[in-house]
Amino acid sequence: MIPVYSVAQIRAVEAQENSKRGETSLMKQAASHLASTALGMLAENTSAEPAFVVALIGPGNNGGDGLYALAELQLQKISTLALQFHEQVHAEAAAAYQAAGGTMLDLSDGECELAKASLIIDAIYGLGYRPGSALPVLPANARVLACDVPSGLNPDTGVAEDGVLLAERTLTFGALKSGLLAIDGPLVTGDITVADLEFDFSSVEAGTQLVEETATRELLNQHRSWRDAGRHKYQRGVLGLIAGSDLYPGAAQLTAKAAVACGAGLLRTHVPESIQSMMALSVPESVPLDDDQIKEALSSSRRQIHGKGAKIKAWAIGPGLDGRTPPTGAIADVFASPQPAVIDASGLEVVPAGPSEQPRVLTPHAKELRMLLSRAGVKITPDEIAQDPIRWTRWAALAYNAVVLLKGPTSYIVAPNGDSLMVSHSAPELATAGSGDVLTGILGYMLSDSSLTGTEGLRTVPNRRMMELTACAAYIHGHLGRVTAADGTVNASRLIENLPKVMKQFGF
Numbered sequence: 001m002i003p004v005y006s007v008a009q010i011r012a013v014e015a016q017e018n019s020k021r022g023e024t025s026l027m028k029q030a031a032s033h034l035a036s037t038a039l040g041m042l043a044e045n046t047s048a049e050p051a052f053v054v055a056l057i058g059p060g061n062n063g064g065d066g067l068y069a070l071a072e073l074q075l076q077k078i079s080t081l082a083l084q085f086h087e088q089v090h091a092e093a094a095a096a097y098q099a100a101g102g103t104m105l106d107l108s109d110g111e112c113e114l115a116k117a118s119l120i121i122d123a124i125y126g127l128g129y130r131p132g133s134a135l136p137v138l139p140a141n142a143r144v145l146a147c148d149v150p151s152g153l154n155p156d157t158g159v160a161e162d163g164v165l166l167a168e169r170t171l172t173f174g175a176l177k178s179g180l181l182a183i184d185g186p187l188v189t190g191d192i193t194v195a196d197l198e199f200d201f202s203s204v205e206a207g208t209q210l211v212e213e214t215a216t217r218e219l220l221n222q223h224r225s226w227r228d229a230g231r232h233k234y235q236r237g238v239l240g241l242i243a244g245s246d247l248y249p250g251a252a253q254l255t256a257k258a259a260v261a262c263g264a265g266l267l268r269t270h271v272p273e274s275i276q277s278m279m280a281l282s283v284p285e286s287v288p289l290d291d292d293q294i295k296e297a298l299s300s301s302r303r304q305i306h307g308k309g310a311k312i313k314a315w316a317i318g319p320g321l322d323g324r325t326p327p328t329g330a331i332a333d334v335f336a337s338p339q340p341a342v343i344d345a346s347g348l349e350v351v352p353a354g355p356s357e358q359p360r361v362l363t364p365h366a367k368e369l370r371m372l373l374s375r376a377g378v379k380i381t382p383d384e385i386a387q388d389p390i391r392w393t394r395w396a397a398l399a400y401n402a403v404v405l406l407k408g409p410t411s412y413i414v415a416p417n418g419d420s421l422m423v424s425h426s427a428p429e430l431a432t433a434g435s436g437d438v439l440t441g442i443l444g445y446m447l448s449d450s451s452l453t454g455t456e457g458l459r460t461v462p463n464r465r466m467m468e469l470t471a472c473a474a475y476i477h478g479h480l481g482r483v484t485a486a487d488g489t490v491n492a493s494r495l496i497e498n499l500p501k502v503m504k505q506f507g508f
């Protein structure tokens with residue numbers, strides 16, 4: 001996992017490093033990473049035209065990084081040009097660039113050169129960016145390498161100006177900044193690479209951790225064993241799904257299909273009688289579960305604690321459920337059971353607040369998070385959630401004593417003790433009806449498979465593990481969105497079609 005810091009934290013560490021190693025030395029180290037990233041991007045060019053790198057240079061150290069990087073390229077016989085965006089410029093870096101034979105022009109005098117560039121380095125604003133600046137308009141198909149932070153993106157909040165310089169790649173220095181991963185960040189940074197400047201972050205605690213592919217695989221493999229291959233279906237994850245209504249019969253089917261597509265050992269479905277035949281036809285692998293059988297499953301799970309085998313290992317509650325009526329009878333009993341549960345959609349309208357014996361993951365989008373907080377007595381607006389998603393997700397995790405996954409372009413996963421993870425590997429095309437139902441099926445299956453939770457019947461799944469598996473499910477769901485979008489438009493049914501292949505890529 002990759003730690004994510006605030007601008008203030010990075011500034012503090014940078015100041016320490018500057019006093020130890022000197023600002024110029026740090027800038028040159030950053031610039032060297034920037035120059036080699038630029039060379040890597042140029043090597044991808046198929047054009048026979050000689051390389052021509054144009055850098056947009058701002059007034060501060062971000063601009064200084066850009067100039068030192070151009071000087072390195074110039075010394076490697078790459079044709080370069082520096083376009084000054086501001087009358088002020090980093091004098092020492094400018095002198096170094098000109099000593100290397102570089103040419104500096106005011107942007108107004110050299111703007112026409114941008115169209116000829118094989119690569120544009122955006123070194124106008126980085127950490128020091130303040131909203132409200134004018135920004136240049138770049139040629140439509142320009143290849144842009146952002147220096148530290150794309151200009152026009154707030155490095156802390158992730159809010160971008162309309163005129164933000166869209167990057168193909170962002171090389172960020174020292175560590176990930178929260179703004180690169182939040183709100184507009186994922187839409188404007190392109191692929192992000194962190195340039196290691198050997199900073200000492202021991203004095204600051206990361207606000208959160210980004211779960212990327214390597215971490216996802218490590219987390220999934222934590223409890224896997226060669227013995228898993230010999231398991232029978234009751235050991236390969238038995239999920240109880242409580243979902244569906246006459247109003248929304250489809251959501252239950254999508255979650256059911258997704259859980260089956262993940263390779264669950266057995267799916268038991270508790271849906272209204274009016275849609276049971278539809279469920280049996282559309283998901284023939286599923287087995288119905290009536291109230292009495294739920295009570296039997298719950299009582300045997302208690303017996304399991306005393307040695308007898310129960311069958312249902314986890315619950316998925318909510319997709320398409322009629323949220324107007326509070327749970328009664330068997331469904332209320334499920335909310336009080338010790339098995340882990342993922343609670344989504346209308347299930348969020350009825351999940352009880354406060355301490356619970358059940359290890360739970362709630363999976364709201366921003367509007368549902370607002371409803372959860374309102375039910376817990378906290379009135380806030382969608383904008384307030386957007387401005388500080390981790391803080392408000394943490395509120396809900398505390399109020400409901402549950403792991404909370406706030407769904408969006410970036411997913412935030414927060415445990416009741418305040419620990420948080422982020423997943424930014426996603427696809428904008430996932431904003432389509434039923435996508436959340438598919439995620440519920442993936443997560444529900446994962447919580448039901450003891451080769452993933454690492455717990456047999458005697459212990460409930462710890463919140464830390466619930467949080468880790470939720471992040472893995474969010475990562476796989478985001479990857480599923482990218483794979484599906486690669487060869488066509490995205491809908492929930494196509495996501496499900498691709499799910500077996502994607503799960504296989506992650507060792508299932």
Ligand SMILES: NC(=O)C1=CN([C@@H]2O[C@H](COP(=O)(O)OP(=O)(O)OC[C@H]3O[C@@H](n4cnc5c(N)ncnc54)[C@H](O)[C@@H]3O)[C@@H](O)[C@H]2O)[C@H](O)CC1
Binds near residue numbers: 026059129149197
């Ligand atoms: N953090 C690190 O590890 C390292 C950072 N480096 C580079 O330094 C920049 C940050 O430099 P700084 O001079 O503080 O700020 P910027 O260059 O981002 O901004 C320059 C300057 O621009 C002015 N400004 C900001 N917004 C506006 C606006 N809207 N209108 C007008 N003027 C504006 C403001 O005065 C800023 O100070 C960081 O990104 C890295 O690239 C080190 O070089 C390497 C290590």
